[in-house]
Amino acid sequence: MPSREDILNAKILVVDDSPDNIELMEEILREEGYTNVSSTMLPEQVCPLHRQHTYDLILLDLQMPGLNGFQVMKGLKEIEQGGYLPVLALTAQPSFKIAALEAGARDFISKPFDLLEVHKRIHNMLEVRLLYKELAQYSKTQQELALHDALTGLPNRRLLEDRIATTLQHANRHHHKAAIMYLDLDGFKAINDTYGHAYGDEILKMVAQRLVAHSRKEDTVARLGGDEFMIVLGDIHTLQDAMGPAAKLVEAVSEPYFINDLTLRLSTSIGISVYPDDAESVEALISIADYALYEAKRAGKNRFCTTSAGPVEATPAPASAPVAPADLAHR
Template sequence: MPSREEILNAKILVVDDSADNVDLMLEILREAGYTDVSSTMLPEQVCPLHRQHCYDLILLDLQMPGLNGFQVMKGLKEIEQGGYLPVLALTAQPSFKIAALEAGARDFISKPFDLMEVHKRIHNMLEVRLLYKELAQYSRQQQELALHDPLTSLPNRRLLEDRIATVLQHATRQQSKAAVMYLDLDGFKAINDTHGHAYGDEILKLVAQRLVGCSRKEDTVARVGGDEFVIVMGNIAHVADTQEPANKLIEAVSQPYQVNGLTLQLSTSIGIGIFPDDAHEVAALIAAADGALYEAKRSGKNRSCTAQATQGQVPQHHTMSATPA
């Protein structure tokens, strides 16, 4: 549950066309200890202000010239789509109370104000609003965890497949090509077996950083399991456009790693699948890249190989040590 301090620090907006009513409500709130309170007498300002400040509570008068409270709530609902509308309606008309709730207000306060009622309804609404925000934040965090690798924070296979699908759609519209690079680390098992999984985990995090550093901002770098990574490239014109990026990745991964005072070294093999040359669907393109990776491994490791190379072309390669130091 939200703490008393969190409730008193919540963002509150008072909306009323009467200066006396605004002053009274501001005084009530400040005397109660609320620290972040603002007001407006212009109903057309409410939605822009809420977009900017994301209020935890809006005390909204229903009867105002120009836009009335019901029209304001309609605009607020567009901002808070699927969310909790933080509106506490202020009204002197008993008949407006039910209408306000039906329009989206979470509660109401009757005019003239009863001090105990005001304090209780404001506190209760803020408690619920802040709890709702906590749950929404937790839900977002859970979604992030479900789509990202917990060790490296890179996208996982689930998010990767969605990113590939998006890249393929874009390539189809632009009549261009896209590439999936499937990477596997050469020599990683030896590091794990010799120095333990803690060292292996540090290597994986460092490799992830190097792969991201070598890739374009628009590319997706994902970890799909163990010591396997995938990089998705869009907006390429020819298969040859993947060779320089692949060489950069091979060179970057092969540089020594400093982990807890030890110097460790490994390399990477890369298989490359091209859309639409090798496959038209996400799963098939990943499989094509995986098959090319197998060929790169079989041909000596520490090199890249396109899916087309498995049909008779010579794999491209660098000669670098894959032996841990």
């Protein structure tokens, strides 16, 4: 639940064509302890102001020259797009009360003001509004967690498959190609076994950062789990457009990793599949990239492989001590 401090710090906008009414409402709010109050006498400013500040409560007079309160609420609905419309209608007309609720207002305050009623309705509305925002943020956070890897923050397999499908649709529409790079770390098991999983987790996070840094912004870098990653490249024209980035990634991953007082090394093997040359479905492209990855491992690791070009070895990295022992049998 929102705290009293949260409620008193909520953003409030007072809208009325009468300067006396605005002054009165600001005084009521100020005496109650509300600290973030602004006002306007121009109803046409309400929507632009709300887009800019996202108010928690709008105290809206319904009878104003030019745009009336009902017209203002219509514009606010387009901004909120089905969300919680934070409007508390102010009216001296009993017939407007139900009409205001039907138009989207969450509640109303009658004129002339009853001080106890004003305080209670404002407090209740702000409490509900802030709770609504908390729940919306919680839902967004849960959705992010469901679609991203907890350790690296990269998209997980669930989000990855959706990104691949979208990339393939775009490539098909524009008559381009797309590529999938399936990566597996060479020697990662040896690091875990020798130095522990805490060091292994640090390596995975550093690898993720390098993969993102050496990929285009429009490409998707994802972690499948364990020491397996995948990169989706869109808008390419030839296989060479995927082989160049793959070579750079092999080189980047093989650079030393400095953790505490240790210098650790490992490398990566990459399998590449190309749409539509190798396959046209998400599942088939992943399967072909996985097979190409196996071929890169079988050819000696620290290289990339495509079904058409075969394994391509990377330039060996210089030795550095202490070095994590390689587990050549581990994929």
